[in-house]
Every structure is written in structure tokens, then in C-alpha cells.
Amino acid sequence: xxEHSLYLSDCKNxxxxxxxxxxxxxxxxxxxxxxxxxxxxxxxxxxxTMLNLDQGKVNxxxxxxxxxxxxQDTDLKTKSKSMINRLFK
Numbered sequence: 001x002x003e004h005s006l007y008l009s010d011c012k013n014x015x016x017x018x019x020x021x022x023x024x025x026x027x028x029x030x031x032x033x034x035x036x037x038x039x040x041x042x043x044x045x046x047x048x049t050m051l052n053l054d055q056g057k058v059n060x061x062x063x064x065x066x067x068x069x070x071x072q073d074t075d076l077k078t079k080s081k082s083m084i085n086r087l088f089k
Contacts, residue, residue, distance in 0.1 A: 002035040002056060006067075014041070014060040021053065030060060038070040 004018030021033040025048060030041045046062035 004035045006039075008064060008067075011064045012061060014064060016058045016060070017056055019053065019056045019058045022048070022051065022058070027062070032058065033072075036069060037072050040066075040068045040070060042066045042068075 002018045002020075005016065007015045016032065016034070016039075018035045019032050020035065023031040023033055023038065025031070025046070027046050028042065028044065030046055030048065032039045032041070041060065041064060043065045044063040046060060046064075048058060049061050050057065050059035052058075
């Protein structure tokens with residue numbers, strides 16, 4: 001299991017390591033696959049400012065409201081469907 005760390009400064013700048021993949025993202029929610037499970041980041045004006053999956057590093061800016069880890073076997077299809085529905089509205 002790769003080492004995973006999260007650094008959050010002033011609830012608006014986040015640096016993460018140990019990220020395997022970006023599952024979904026928009027300005028309100030980003031879901032990342034990490035060595036510790038899925039990490040759901042909810043906020044406002046969220047943007048991925050740096051992404052290097054070879055090194056497992058991600059930087060995010062925006063107002064972070066909540067962070068939640070979910071087990072690796074969690075079904076994320078509900079979020080994906082709602083994102084697709086919003087694209088075709």
C-alpha cells in the first residue's frame with residue numbers, strides 16, 4: 001500500500017500524495033482513489049491545479065467543506081450517473 005497524506009491549508013489549498021486515480025470531479029465534488037480508499041472532497045469552486053498520477057500527487061484549490069473516506073468496494077455509480085445527467089441537461 002502506497003503512503004497517503006493530505007495537507008489542507010486555510011480550507012482552500014490541498015496537497016495530496018498516494019492518489020491512484022481521479023474518479024470524478026466538478027466544482028462541487030472531487031472523488032479520488034487513494035491507498036486508503038476513496039476520498040470524497042465536497043466544496044465550492046474546486047479545481048485540480050496539479051495532477052501527477054505517476055507520482056500519486058494532486059493539488060486542489062477551492063473552498064473545502066467536507067472530506068470523507070469510503071471503502072475501496074464502495075459503488076460510485078450514483079455520482080457518475082448524476083454527473084452524466086447534468087451534462088445532457
